[in-house]
Structures are given as structure tokens and as C-alpha cells.
Amino acid sequence: MQSSSFLLAGAVSKLSSFFSVSYLFMFLPVSILLYFIAPKKLKKYVLLTESMLFFWLISGKLIVYLLFAVLIMHYCGIWLNSLQDEQRRALSDLPREERKPRKKRFERKQNAVVSFSVILLIGTLLVLKYSSFFSTNINTLFDALKLDLRIPVPSYIMPVGISFFSLQALSYIIDVRRGVVKADRNPVRLALFLSFFPQIVEGPIIRYSQTAMQLWNADRLSLRNLKLGMQRIMFGMIKKMIIADRLNPFVTNIFDNYTKFEGGMVAIGAIAYTIQLYMDFSGSMDVVIGTAQIFGISLPENFRQPFFSKSISEFWTRWHITLGTWFKDYIFLSITGSAKMKKLTSSARKKIGNHYGPLLAGSAALFCVWLANGLWHGAAWNYIFFGLYHFALILSGSLIKPLSRKFFQAIKIDPKHTAYQIFQMLRTGLLVVIGELFFRANGFRNGWRMFCRMISDFHFGAVDGTLIRKLGLDMYDCIIIAVTLLIVFAVSILHERGISVRATVEKKNVAVRWGFCYAMMAYIIMFGAYGIGYAAVDPLYAQF
Amino acid sequence: MKVYLKHILHITVFLIIFVVILLGLSRLVVPKNGLNAADTDIDQNNGIIGEKENTIDVLFLGDSEAYSAFVPMLLWEQYGITSYCCGTSAQTLDNTESYLMTCLERQTPEYVILETDTIFREASFDASFLQKANMVFPVFLYHDRWKSICNNIFTQKNKNELKDYAKGYKYTDAVNPASVKGYMKADKTVKEVSALNKNYISNINEKCKSKGAKLILVSTPSTQNWDMAKHNGITQLADELKLEYIDMNLLQKEIPINWEKDTRDKGDHLNYAGASKVTRYLGELFSKNERMADHRSDPDYESWNRSLAEFKKQF
Numbered sequence: 001m002q003s004s005s006f007l008l009a010g011a012v013s014k015l016s017s018f019f020s021v022s023y024l025f026m027f028l029p030v031s032i033l034l035y036f037i038a039p040k041k042l043k044k045y046v047l048l049t050e051s052m053l054f055f056w057l058i059s060g061k062l063i064v065y066l067l068f069a070v071l072i073m074h075y076c077g078i079w080l081n082s083l084q085d086e087q088r089r090a091l092s093d094l095p096r097e098e099r100k101p102r103k104k105r106f107e108r109k110q111n112a113v114v115s116f117s118v119i120l121l122i123g124t125l126l127v128l129k130y131s132s133f134f135s136t137n138i139n140t141l142f143d144a145l146k147l148d149l150r151i152p153v154p155s156y157i158m159p160v161g162i163s164f165f166s167l168q169a170l171s172y173i174i175d176v177r178r179g180v181v182k183a184d185r186n187p188v189r190l191a192l193f194l195s196f197f198p199q200i201v202e203g204p205i206i207r208y209s210q211t212a213m214q215l216w217n218a219d220r221l222s223l224r225n226l227k228l229g230m231q232r233i234m235f236g237m238i239k240k241m242i243i244a245d246r247l248n249p250f251v252t253n254i255f256d257n258y259t260k261f262e263g264g265m266v267a268i269g270a271i272a273y274t275i276q277l278y279m280d281f282s283g284s285m286d287v288v289i290g291t292a293q294i295f296g297i298s299l300p301e302n303f304r305q306p307f308f309s310k311s312i313s314e315f316w317t318r319w320h321i322t323l324g325t326w327f328k329d330y331i332f333l334s335i336t337g338s339a340k341m342k343k344l345t346s347s348a349r350k351k352i353g354n355h356y357g358p359l360l361a362g363s364a365a366l367f368c369v370w371l372a373n374g375l376w377h378g379a380a381w382n383y384i385f386f387g388l389y390h391f392a393l394i395l396s397g398s399l400i401k402p403l404s405r406k407f408f409q410a411i412k413i414d415p416k417h418t419a420y421q422i423f424q425m426l427r428t429g430l431l432v433v434i435g436e437l438f439f440r441a442n443g444f445r446n447g448w449r450m451f452c453r454m455i456s457d458f459h460f461g462a463v464d465g466t467l468i469r470k471l472g473l474d475m476y477d478c479i480i481i482a483v484t485l486l487i488v489f490a491v492s493i494l495h496e497r498g499i500s501v502r503a504t505v506e507k508k509n510v511a512v513r514w515g516f517c518y519a520m521m522a523y524i525i526m527f528g529a530y531g532i533g534y535a536a537v538d539p540l541y542a543q544f
Numbered sequence: 545m546k547v548y549l550k551h552i553l554h555i556t557v558f559l560i561i562f563v564v565i566l567l568g569l570s571r572l573v574v575p576k577n578g579l580n581a582a583d584t585d586i587d588q589n590n591g592i593i594g595e596k597e598n599t600i601d602v603l604f605l606g607d608s609e610a611y612s613a614f615v616p617m618l619l620w621e622q623y624g625i626t627s628y629c630c631g632t633s634a635q636t637l638d639n640t641e642s643y644l645m646t647c648l649e650r651q652t653p654e655y656v657i658l659e660t661d662t663i664f665r666e667a668s669f670d671a672s673f674l675q676k677a678n679m680v681f682p683v684f685l686y687h688d689r690w691k692s693i694c695n696n697i698f699t700q701k702n703k704n705e706l707k708d709y710a711k712g713y714k715y716t717d718a719v720n721p722a723s724v725k726g727y728m729k730a731d732k733t734v735k736e737v738s739a740l741n742k743n744y745i746s747n748i749n750e751k752c753k754s755k756g757a758k759l760i761l762v763s764t765p766s767t768q769n770w771d772m773a774k775h776n777g778i779t780q781l782a783d784e785l786k787l788e789y790i791d792m793n794l795l796q797k798e799i800p801i802n803w804e805k806d807t808r809d810k811g812d813h814l815n816y817a818g819a820s821k822v823t824r825y826l827g828e829l830f831s832k833n834e835r836m837a838d839h840r841s842d843p844d845y846e847s848w849n850r851s852l853a854e855f856k857k858q859f
Contacts, residue, residue, distance in 0.1 A: 020670050021669070021670040021673045021674055022669045022670055022673070025673060026669075026673070223551050223554075474691070476690075476691040476694060514558060514561070517558075518561070518562065518565055521562065521565075522565060522569060525566070525569065525683060525684065525687055526569065526573075526683070526687050526690055527687075527690065528687070530687075531674065531684060531685060531687065531688065534688075536670075
């Protein structure tokens with residue numbers, strides 16, 4: 001009677017986060033056990049079943065969207081492949097001079113297939129995620145024009161991870177179109193690639209060429225992978241549960257009531273949110289990559305010490321890496337590689353030189369990338385601003401690059417000097433914090449007001465321990481956050497120098513290895529923000 | 545096969561050491577006796593740990609309805625009955641069971657009063673799992689007490705210092721009138737209690753019985769949280785488990801709540817005026833039981849008079 005009560009709690013129907021008890025102590029161990037006992041040939045099917053079950057436990061019947069995306073991938077891939085085969089056969093029979101127009105016709109057909117899949121995949125995303133935003137704005141426009149018109153504002157329930165798996169499905173289709181991968185005729189393999197449970201909620205956005213065959217050739221569990229994977233998961237839990245979740249009430253209080261605080265406090269709130277977001281998202285990625293490692297799957301990294309970046313463009317090669325490379329490969333290169341843009345670039349090179357020439361086409365592509373990036377994060381003006389803010393920073397960085405080089409030469413500052421590099425990192429960090437302020441704000445208008453308050457009222461007269469405690473952080477919270485940040489910072493420095501902590505510990509004797517694991521576990525249990533007095537915070541990027 | 549056995553042995557030894565560490569950490573953080581300096585929900589309710597052994601006559605459990613409606617100091621002042629309220633905000637039955645277990649380790653109350661609002665709050669799988677884990681490894685429940693432990697080390701405060709003279713009650717005299725439109729309107733629908741919560745109530749009842757305590761389900765007056773469908777659901781549950789059930793929402797004659805004056809938040813919770821009426825009703829009921837002695841002149845209970853004086857001074 002006694003022990004059965006938690007089994008009656010709707011089983012794991014509230015599976016929502018990688019940091020929930022139901023995931024860490026129920027879903028994951030059972031998944032590992034089932035995978036372990038399954039014969040080698042069946043392991044891939046066990047992984048697929050677990051992945052589908054995971055998605056169903058989070059999104060219920062909305063799993064149809066995931067299955068729909070698998071179907072689109074499957075049929076559009078085969079369609080493209082058959083067009084490519086047909087093209088090869090047809091062109092080989094033709095004399096050389098007739099090949100070009102025929103090839104163009106085939107390419108147009110293939111592009112139409114890609115467009116069709118874009119309409120289905122991105123169209124679904126647009127309808128579910130953006131229709132309410134667009135219709136609200138159209139109604140606002142009608143009001144501004146004093147037109148007595150209104151369109152209905154729809155509201156849909158979105159399946160978790162749709163922004164991630166839609167991009168993954170599309171990347172596969174474009175890769176088939178580009179000939180990077182061959183169309184896969186096995187829908188089960190495609191389903192496994194798209195739904196692999198650790199990455200379905202928050203990414204990383206994986207590519208078919210990197211991951212599909214790894215998953216399909218799922219191998220036996222190894223104790224080494226299990227140990228390393230668990231260590232990575234624990235490191236993620238430290239970031240998320242000790243830093244991010246502890247900061248959450250403080251950040252929420254400041255962003256929800258910013259009018260009550262002076263600019264200095266708003267600035268502290270923006271910095272705290274930037275830390276929270278990084279610890280939350282990169283901590284989640286540690287759990288995702290660690291989980292995949294347990295199953296012997298190597299997923300791409302999504303973060304590479306972003307706060308060591310010396311410029312905003314470098315920052316975006318270290319932060320949410322898989323999203324950045326997706327936009328680069330499928331939007332930036334598609335635009336700059338088009339015939340018209342190539343022509344524009346070559347004529348511009350002749351007129352304005354090799355630095356500024358490519359910037360014309362590049363800036364048009366960059367604009368599209370950052371508009372898409374902003375919109376991808378959410379259907380609101382503050383996200384659009386967030387995207388365009390980064391566009392402006394990166395573009396202006398490129399524009400002034402030759403001038404700044406000359407300037408530093410003239411004033412004899414060595415850009416490789418440590419002090420200057422630290423200055424660059426701090427400057428980049430400051431620009432990132434400003435961007436994140438708009439990103440987190442409750443709408444663009446509030447973001448702008450917070451920014452203005454930060455600039456015009458920048459002092460810390462009212463900031464003291466009592467105020468910070470009222471906002472949700474007592475002295476001990478601040479101490480444990482600071483200590484944990486120092487640990488993460490030290491690990492980041494080691495990673496930056498190419499030293500892996502886990503690999504170093506692995507070489508030590510058993511007492512050190514086990515002591516390391518016990519220390520991590522005890523640290524999470526004692527200092528994690530969970531249980532009575534704490535509200536569970538779902539991973540922040542799961543909402544995108 | 546040998547390799548597998550070696551791995552299994554390694555994992556087993558690793559887990560055994562981990563269990564020992566968990567037990568050690570639990571020993572470190574579990575409150576030994578009384579309240580601590582940090583003013584958290586857990587510490588306030590764990591004030592019951594600081595009460596002398598076998599001195600509590602009545603234990604109140606439940607959510608914010610409980611800590612807003614039951615006034616232990618009033619029961620003491622007017623009837624000489626000792627009681628403690630382990631109500632916490634949005635309490636779920638897994639927490640209720642934990643508090644009961646904590647109390648029954650050192651106390652043998654005559655009555656356990658469970659405020660029924662919590663019976664309609666579903667415990668999540670995570671919470672239920674953690675509650676089971678808390679029973680074996682209390683470090684999961686008390687882990688946040690590292691702050692109070694540090695505080696005691698740094699401030700040299702006595703960690704057994706008993707502080708909650710209100711005995712779990714949360715005082716407020718705020719008034720925010722309620723509308724009584726539709727309140728307890730006749731309705732035959734039954735709001736069912738979930739299988740999980742039924743199971744919890746059954747467990748709680750068994751535990752009370754094993755310690756000789758009588759479990760009574762009580763619905764305190766609330767225009768916002770209570771209606772006939774819930775009343776019918778609890779009546780059904782009480783019949784099924786053969787429990788006594790008092791719905792104070794239907795006792796408007798015996799407990800004349802004035803919804804203009806006796807609520808702090810538009811009928812959601814009672815204020816001190818409303819809580820006094822509820823507590824007096826229970827006091828009359830308890831004092832009919834011959835085994836409930838009046839302890840007011842008993843020197844062993846002198847600390848209760850000091851708490852009462854402090855309570856009156858504060859409020």
C-alpha cells in the first residue's frame with residue numbers, strides 16, 4: 001500500500017524536463033536498462049521506441065507533428081533522389097550542347113520539391129508559432145489606419161521541440177538536394193534521427209550526415225561511456241540547478257517590476273539573466289550530450305566557452321553553435337551562393353575592393369539570417385529586435401574592421417596584448433548582456449524602457465543586502481552561486497586550453513575518480529535549488 | 545561474463561558508498577530538535593520537533609487553509625489543549641504524510657485534523673517520488689538547511705532554540721470581504737478524490753490508528769475553495785474509509801462566519817477573527833473528550849504559558 005502511492009501519480013505523465021525526478025530517476029535509468037538488455041540488432045528499435053515514448057509523454061497526441069515531419073523527409077527525399085537519378089540517366093543520353101537546358105529543367109523540379117517541403121515544414125511552424133503574432137499586428141495596423149476590420153487571432157498548442165526538429169528535417173532535404181547525402185529509403189532510420197530523445201526538446205540541431213548512422217548502428221553500452229556520460233550530466237545539473245534555478249526568482253522579480261528599481265539594479269538583473277540563460281541552456285546541453293554519450297552517440301557541441309569571445313561574430317560561433325551553423329549553411333550560403341548575388345559580389349569587388357565588395361551580398365544574407373534568428377526564438381518584437389541588434393553589431397564590426405586595424409597601428413596598441421584581449425571580451429560581454437535584456441524583457445517596449453533606465457539612472461544607491469534578499473537571494477545563495485560560477489569558470493579556462501577535466505580524472509586512481517563523482521553528487525544534492533521552497537524551472541530553451 | 549561481473553561488483557560498491565554518503569549528509573542536515581534561525585516553511589513546521597515528547601494533544605495538517613484557520617494558542621488559552629499546526633502553502637498529501645510521520649515519532653496526539661482542501665490537490669510523480677526518498681534519505685528534504693547550519697556556525701546561535709510561539713499558525717488581521725453569491729449552493733455532483741490521494745488518506749489513517757490517534761477530516765469555511773461537489777466527494781471518501789467528517793461550510797449557525805469581516809482575501813482564507821470562531825468550535829468538541837486534560841495548571845506545560853504571552857505580545 002505504502003510503496004505503491006507514487007506509482008499512482010499518473011506515472012510519468014508530467015515528464016517535462018531533463019532535470020525532473022521522473023526523467024533522471026525513472027525514464028533515463030529504465031531506458032538505459034532496456035537498451036542494455038536488448039540484443040544488439042534490436043538496440044536501434046529500443047532507442048526509437050524510447051524516443052517516441054519520450055515525445056508522447058511530453059506532447060501527447062501532438063506527436064503527429066513529429067510523424068508528419070518524418071513523412072515529409074522520407075517522401076521528399078525519395079522524390080528528390082528519383083529526380084536526380086532521372087536527371088543522370090537523361091543527361092547521359094544527351095549530346096553536350098543539349099544538356100544545360102535539360103539540367104536546368106531538372107534543377108527547377110528539384111527546387112520545387114525543396115520549396116514544397118519548406119512550405120509544409122516551415123509553413124506548419126509559421127501557423128503554429130507565428131499566426132497569432134502576425135494577426136495581432138495586422139489588427140493593430142487596421143486600428144492605426146482607422147479601418148473597421150479585424151481578423152481572428154488564432155491560438156494553437158505547439159508540440160515541444162518543433163522549432164528544432166523542423167530545421168533538422170529541412171536540413172536533411174536540402175542536403176539531399178545538394179547531393180551532400182543520399183536519400184534514405186528507410187523511414188524508421190529517419191524517424192530515429194529526427195526523434196532521438198535527448199536532443200528533441202532543446203537540440204543541438206543535428207545533421208543527418210553526422211548522426212543518423214551512429215544511431216542506426218547503435219552499439220553495446222560501455223562502462224566508460226556510462227561513467228563519462230553521467231559525469232557530463234552531473235556537470236549540467238550543477239550549472240542548471242545550483243546557478244540558473246537559484247537566480248530565477250531574482251531575475252523574474254527584476255524583469256517583472258523593473259519600474260521599482262534604479263538603473264544599476266536593472267543592469268544587475270540583465271547580467272544575472274545572461275548568466276541564468278547560459279547556465280540553463282549549456283547545462284541542458286551537458287545533460288543532452290551526456291545522455292547521448294551513455295548510448296555511445298556523439299552529438300555536436302552547442303557551446304564553446306562563449307564568454308571568451310572577443311567580438312560578437314565570434315560569440316555566435318561559440319553560442320548555440322548548431323543553430324548558427326544551420327543558418328549559415330542553409331540561409332547565408334544559399335543567398336550568397338545564388339547566381340545574382342555572385343554577380344553582385346564580383347562587380348562590387350571591382351568597384352569598392354576586396355573587403356567591402358563581398359559585404360554587399362553578405363549584408364543582405366546576414367540580414368535574412370538575423371531576422372530568421374530573431375523570429376526563430378519567438379513571435380514577438382523583442383525577439384526581432386534581438387536578431388537585428390546582432391545584425392547591426394556584426395555588420396558594423398565588419399565595416400569598421402580595416403579602419404580599426406589602422407587606428408590601432410597608429411596608436412601602437414597590439415591587438416594580441418592580453419589586456420586588450422580582456423577588454424575585448426568584456427566589451428563583447430557587455431553587448432551580449434544588452435541583447436539579452438531585450439531578449440528576456442516582457443515585450444520590446446518594456447525592454448526599451450529598461451535599457452533607458454539602465455542608461456539614464458545608472459547608480460546603485462538603493463542596492464544593498466536587504467533589497468537583494470527581498471528579491472529572492474540571501475547571502476548564502478549569493479555565496480554558493482559565486483563559488484559555483486568560479487568552478488565553471490575554471491573548467492572553461494581548462495577547456496579553452498584544450499584540457500578535458502573528465503579525461504584528466506579518468507587517468508587518476510580509483511579513489512580520485514570515485515571521490516570526484518561523489519563530490520559532484522553531494523554538491524548537487526546539498527546545494528541544488530529543488531524541493532520545498534523552490535519552484536521547478538523548465539529549461540528556458542524548451543519554450544522556443 | 546567475468547568482465548560483466550566485475551562491472552556489476554564495481555557499480556554495487558560505488559552505490560553502497562553513495563548510500564553511506566547520503567545517510568551521512570542526512571544526519572548532518574536533519575533538524576535534531578526545535579527550530580533554527582532561518583525562517584522557512586520547513587523550519588516553522590518542524591517546530592513540532594522541538595516540543596517536549598508526548599505533549600501534543602492535537603495535530604493540524606493541511607495547506608494554507610489550515611494555517612489560517614487553526615489557532616493553537618487560542619486552544620491553549622481557552623481549553624488548555626496543546627496543539628500544533630503543520631500547514632504549509634499548497635501542501636500536497638505526500639508532504640502531509642511526511643509531517644505526520646515526523647510528528648508521530650515523538651508525539652501521541654489524540655486527534656489529527658486534516659483540512660480537506662489539500663485532498664483535491666494532486667501530488668506530482670516527482671513530488672511523490674521525492675517524498676519516498678525523503679523518508680529514507682532526509683537530506684533531499686532538508687538539504688537547504690545548509691544555510692541555517694552555516695548561520696549557526698557563523699553567528700554562534702543555539703540551534704535548538706524554540707521560536708514558534710504561534711505553533712504553526714500564521715496570524716493576520718487583514719480584512720477583505722467576500723461575496724457569498726452561490727456559496728454552498730445545493731448541488732448533487734460529486735468531485736471525486738483521485739485514486740492516489742485516496743491511497744494517501746488511507747495510509748495517513750492507518751498511521752494515526754497505529755498511534756491511537758483519531759483522524760478527522762475538516763473543511764474550514766472558504767467561499768472560494770469549497771463547494772457542494774467537493775463536500776460530496778469528501779463525504780463519499782469519509783464513508784468509504786469510515787472517517788469522521790466535519791464540513792464547517794455547512795455549520796453556519798454553529799460557526800457564524802461573517803464574510804464581511806472574517807476573511808483576509810475575499811473568502812479564500814480566514815483572518816484571525818474567522819480562525820477564532822473555527823478554533824472555538826473545535827475546542828468545544830475536543831473538551832467533550834474525557835481524555836483531553838486541561839494542562840493549563842500543569843507545571844510540565846509552563847512553556848505554553850510563556851508562548852501564549854509572547855503570542856499576545858506579538859499580535
